[in-house]
Amino acid sequence: MSKNKLLPILAVLIVLILISYSGKKPEERITVKYTADFNSVFPNPERGWHNRRDVDGRNGDDDRDFSDVRAAGHTLVHSYLRLDDFRETDRIPQSYLDDLQEALDAVRAQGLKIILRPTYVWDEEHSVPEARILGHIEQINCVISANAEIINHLEAGYLGMWGEWHSGRYTELSNKREGDTRYRIVEKILNTTPNTIPIAMRYPMHLREILDELPVPEGSEPLTQTQRDRLGHHNDCFLFNEDDRGTYARKDLWFGDQTLNHQKQYTFDLITSYGGNKIMGGETCSPAIDRIENTQAEMAYANWSEININFWGEAINKWKNRMLPAIGNDPAESEFDRISRKLGYRLRLIDATFPTSATAGESFIISANLSNDGYAGIIKKRPIYLVFDNGTERYNIDLPEVDVRKWVSGCFQLKPQTVNLPLNMQSGEYKLALWIPDAAPKLQRRSEYSIRFANQNLWSESKGYNVLFESVRINP
Incomplete structure (x- = not known):
């Protein structure tokens, strides 16, 4: 064998010897x-059924005991922040803010997170001026920011009955001046809370107004992409009727002559700049669920993460009593159990x-x-x-x-x-x-x-x- 042919063989042998x-x-x-x-069905953070509580001390000591929420396998609580007593004053008393802090400490102690919605009225219209609302937002959000790790998300609140942005001052969609106020309120909420906290808005038309249609008011700044990604939706009349009791019915401005399906598609298509889903939650609003057969499809299309288990009880029972056949990887089970497993991730x-x-x-x-x-x-x-x-x-x-x-x-x-x-x-x-x-x-x-x-x-x-x-x- 020639010397030239031996060299490659020797090289391989040397490598094998070195490896050994x-x-x-x-x-x-x-x-x-x-x-x-x-x-x-097992608990996971930041998703699932939420339990309704009042954490601002209006109902006594039970607002500090969330052990039954954890025992039920839930990880979320929801509370209104009732500001009824402060409609005529520019400053929220420190005692109210201290009480809120105590409640948030109790939420943390139980390993839960909370959804909060501030509101000035329950069953009437209010006329709290913009400047006062902005001042209250800053005070409330000081406490919220200090406890950001246990705030699942905020619902925009403040305006209209129950903080739902209807039936009150600054809620009329066709009023341009009120539109500027709505922008400044959302801007204030975003600017006074960390970017880790999503904000859910009640109506798609107000969301579209802020994100896509309304010119930035004088003195305000355009929302950053991070802030835009934080804005999502909460539907508080899920499946009530064809338009979810007006959730999708307001066509007078931004949605023009679009059909209800087009309006729903707007919320179905909401996505963040990084390709993730936006916050989506809410509740039913009466014993009636006229479109119960659409539950699974619409929860999937809109990417629901959480929903109220306490309101309405009769509607929740309809889900418990409705049996679904096995499909794909989902077993035969009640609609309630399927929702329980599939809410969120x-x-x-x-x-x-x-x-x-x-x-x-x-x-x-x-x-x-x-x-x-x-x-x-x-x-x-x-x-x-x-x-x-x-x-x-x-x-x-x-x-x-x-x-x-x-x-x-x-x-x-x-x-x-x-x-x-x-x-x-x-x-x-x-x-x-x-x-x-x-x-x-x-x-x-x-x-x-x-x-x-x-x-x-x-x-x-x-x-x-x-x-x-x-x-x-x-x-x-």
Whole structure:
């Protein structure tokens, strides 16, 4: 054999010898398939049924006890902030604000989040001037901002009966001057609260007015893209009749001659600049649900995240008594149970691919296929971590390129994520997990604020993460 032919063979032999002496084996990667849970109803943060409460002290000590909400498997409460007593005064008393702070402390203690709506009147029209409203917004939002981590979202409120932007001063859509006031009120709410808090508006026409139609009033600034992304919708007469009791009926200005279906499509098409869903919630408004057969379709089209379980009780009972056949991955069940499972997000892990061993200080690559079986995506920004936990040492490795808000309904991929393992990582066997905690440092270590996957035998309630594999070997 010639010398030239021997050289390539010798080169290969040298490489093989070097590999064998290095003591390293080729990385073994496996794909693990996970068992779905298509049936269970379990709590997850920032989604589901909300319980109506009054947290401003008007009903006594029961406003501080939310243990039954958590016991029912719910994670949200909703409260009006009744400002009736302050319609004639420019300043809200500190005692009222202190009482609100006590209530928010109680919400936090129970591992819940809250939806708030300020209102001046219950069953009458009010005439509180704009300047006074803006001053009250600033006071209220000082407390809200200090507790932003447990505010699920705000409903715009302040105007009209029940803060629903109808039947009162500044609510007439065709009045341009009142339109300027509405803009300034929304602008004030946005400017005096953190960008982490979404704002839901009652009527699509007011939402469209602010986002798409109304010229920016003199002295105001155009909304930033982040602020525009924060604005969503709450429908407080869901399925009452063809137009949801006027929710979609006002065609006199921005919607022109568009049909009701076109108006609904406007809300169905609402999406953020980063591709996620906007906040969508509300309630029924009478014992009647004239369009009950549209429940599933409209909740899915509009990406509902939450709804009132206390109002109206008769309407809720109609959902409980209406049986639905199995379809797709949904089992035969009551309409109530299907709503309970699918409100907001319901993340399910299909499979994941990763190595069963790795070396401290070197790279680790993971990818996965998932599905969101809920009506909507995750609304608020959250981190996601790849966790290595051996019971003594726990390493939380951030996946900074992943925005979980983009995980809207349907199947999607967690594209290959390459992370660098800590150089000082202790050798041994580790559980491998995915952890999606709250973004707020105060809440990150509380498992009730972390997201559970809809799979069997993955969730660790004590740790707040989803276990992908029981034993990954880390070599020194």
